[in-house]
Amino acid sequence: MARIIVVTSGKGGVGKTTTSAAIAMGLAKKGHKTAVIDFDVGLRNLDLIMGCERRVVYDFVNVINGEASLNQALIKDKNCNMLYILPASQTRDKDALTQEGVGKVLEDLSKDFKYIVCDSPAGIEKGAHLAMYFADDAFVVTNPEVSSVRDSDRMLGILASKSKRAEENKEPIKEYLLLTRYSPERVRLGEMLSVDDVQEILSLHLLGVIPESKSVLNASNSGIPVILDEKSDAGQAYSDIVARYLGENKPHRFIDDKKGFFGKLFGSK
Amino acid sequence: MSNDTKKTSYNPPALEFKSSTFSVPVLVLSSDDLILIEQQLQGKIRLAPEFFKNSPLVLDVQEINKHNIEIDIVAVIELIRKLGLLPIGIRGGNAQQNENMIGLGIPIHSIHTSSTTVETKKPPKAQIPEPETKDLLQTGTTLITHPIRSGQRVYAAGDLVIVAPVSPGTEILAEGNIHVYGALRGRALAGVQGNTEARIFCHDLQAELISIAGNYKISEDLNPNVRNKPVQIYLDKHTLVIKEI
Ligand SMILES: Nc1ncnc2c1ncn2[C@@H]1O[C@H](COP(=O)(O)OP(=O)(O)OP(=O)(O)O)[C@@H](O)[C@H]1O
Numbered sequence: 001m002a003r004i005i006v007v008t009s010g011k012g013g014v015g016k017t018t019t020s021a022a023i024a025m026g027l028a029k030k031g032h033k034t035a036v037i038d039f040d041v042g043l044r045n046l047d048l049i050m051g052c053e054r055r056v057v058y059d060f061v062n063v064i065n066g067e068a069s070l071n072q073a074l075i076k077d078k079n080c081n082m083l084y085i086l087p088a089s090q091t092r093d094k095d096a097l098t099q100e101g102v103g104k105v106l107e108d109l110s111k112d113f114k115y116i117v118c119d120s121p122a123g124i125e126k127g128a129h130l131a132m133y134f135a136d137d138a139f140v141v142t143n144p145e146v147s148s149v150r151d152s153d154r155m156l157g158i159l160a161s162k163s164k165r166a167e168e169n170k171e172p173i174k175e176y177l178l179l180t181r182y183s184p185e186r187v188r189l190g191e192m193l194s195v196d197d198v199q200e201i202l203s204l205h206l207l208g209v210i211p212e213s214k215s216v217l218n219a220s221n222s223g224i225p226v227i228l229d230e231k232s233d234a235g236q237a238y239s240d241i242v243a244r245y246l247g248e249n250k251p252h253r254f255i256d257d258k259k260g261f262f263g264k265l266f267g268s269k
Numbered sequence: 270m271s272n273d274t275k276k277t278s279y280n281p282p283a284l285e286f287k288s289s290t291f292s293v294p295v296l297v298l299s300s301d302d303l304i305l306i307e308q309q310l311q312g313k314i315r316l317a318p319e320f321f322k323n324s325p326l327v328l329d330v331q332e333i334n335k336h337n338i339e340i341d342i343v344a345v346i347e348l349i350r351k352l353g354l355l356p357i358g359i360r361g362g363n364a365q366q367n368e369n370m371i372g373l374g375i376p377i378h379s380i381h382t383s384s385t386t387v388e389t390k391k392p393p394k395a396q397i398p399e400p401e402t403k404d405l406l407q408t409g410t411t412l413i414t415h416p417i418r419s420g421q422r423v424y425a426a427g428d429l430v431i432v433a434p435v436s437p438g439t440e441i442l443a444e445g446n447i448h449v450y451g452a453l454r455g456r457a458l459a460g461v462q463g464n465t466e467a468r469i470f471c472h473d474l475q476a477e478l479i480s481i482a483g484n485y486k487i488s489e490d491l492n493p494n495v496r497n498k499p500v501q502i503y504l505d506k507h508t509l510v511i512k513e514i
């Protein structure tokens with residue numbers, strides 16, 4: 001049986017797709033057969049970040065509608081043969097996804113894969129609901145600002161009450177906090193919430209902090225998940241996150257101001 | 270409703286209309302088996318006889334109608350009354366059921382679609398062992414050990430104890446006292462059935478609104494001295510008192 005991970009947030013543009021691509025690649029690189037599914041029907045983004053947009057023939061909606069088999073629609077990643085992508089449709093609208101259809105696809109994938117990563121669309125409407133409904137684990141992607149934290153909190157409430165696990169009275173979804181686009185410098189200047197502030201409000205297990213980094217944009221421009229850029233801070237942060245998720249003990253990084261001692265001594269504040 | 274105020278210049282008005290919100294238990298039916306309903310309702314009443322005695326009640330038949338279950342609604346009303354409850358409304362009824370209710374002098378309420386979750390008297394599963402749960406129910410206390418998330422709403426018929434933070438954008442209501450062993454950042458309403466003795470206790474006051482038996486204060490009116498402090502809140506004649514503890 002596969003473990004189903006939803007990457008979700010409520011708020012848009014916080015780094016869900018970046019995170020989905022990175023952790024799916026990270027899990028696959030560790031030798032676990034992984035599928036990553038784009039639930040953002042109508043927008044289609046994941047395939048760009050994975051660099052497979054020119055190899056899309058069939059998509060998630062085709063599979064749900066029985067117009068293509070899973071094997072026809074799954075795209076094997078060009079960098080890692082343990083990773084497969086199920087792209088979203090650009091031409092359908094959100095209603096093309098049904099709970100029954102999604103459930104069936106996940107069930108079929110579960111037979112063959114170890115991890116299934118679901119890249120949720122923003123919001124709390126149908127698409128986001130379907131992305132999280134069948135999940136075992138939730139990666140709640142949050143930026144260090146009040147509105148993002150509030151939306152994550154809202155999403156956590158939905159995870160706790162509206163998921164399949166909740167409805168069937170099973171053990172609840174395991175929730176993890178991923179704080180992304182973190183800038184210690186801006187925290188120091190009081191322009192952003194700190195890790196502690198966010199954890200105070202959400203009281204959630206922190207899986208990791210991903211720094212604000214130019215390497216993310218570079219990676220998505222070249223269609224290679226940032227985790228493969230091993231020299232980059234964001235890539236290392238995502239590697240740590242995958243390792244921690246798999247049970248390894250890694251101290252948190254990228255939380256403190258790089259300027260450190262001298263920064264504090266001569267800083268502007 | 271026509272009242273001509275001009276003619277009352279000598280006498281003070283004998284009445285006025287005010288708008289008020291009440292919390293009323295809603296009985297959601299999911300079966301048409303009258304015997305089963307009677308047994309289970311009796312069971313609930315035994316848990317909190319004082320609470321249910323002459324308690325108003327709204328009957329919700331949306332679930333059964335959704336599943337096209339036929340039910341003798343008039344018999345249900347008789348049964349509810351026999352058990353000492355006072356039905357004051359029905360919700361989710363079809364045309365025939367609504368007509369029957371009007372015949373019995375029972376008003377029709379519309380289903381208001383709110384996106385909030387209501388966790389009425391539902392102690393968290395798994396986190397606390399079974400026997401403890403039962404004991405808590407008997408003493409009329411609802412214990413919640415997980416954080417209350419933005420958009421969620423919790424209602425307790427007795428006391429409400431929350432051993433976790435309460436987020437902004439939440440509403441926690443109790444007919445009795447409210448205890449929050451964590452930061453209280455949402456709206457907290459104690460004594461919602463009018464119990465003026467009810468109190469609110471919390472570790473860290475950051476609430477959007479606090480209310481006891483309908484006497485409320487909004488965040489803006491909170492004295493900075495008590496903000497972010499452990500406090501208790503109670504009524505002294507109709508005034509809310511917030512005291513550091
Ligand atoms: N750690 C980071 N550092 C810098 N930029 C980042 C980081 N993470 C994400 N971004 C940028 O933020 C933007 C949004 O990222 P992404 O598409 O992953 O978010 P999303 O949550 O999937 O958005 P949507 O809600 O629209 O699906 C992108 O331009 C991405 O390059």
Ligand SMILES: [Mg+2]
Pocket residue numbers: 016017018040045119120121
């Ligand atoms: Mg996205």
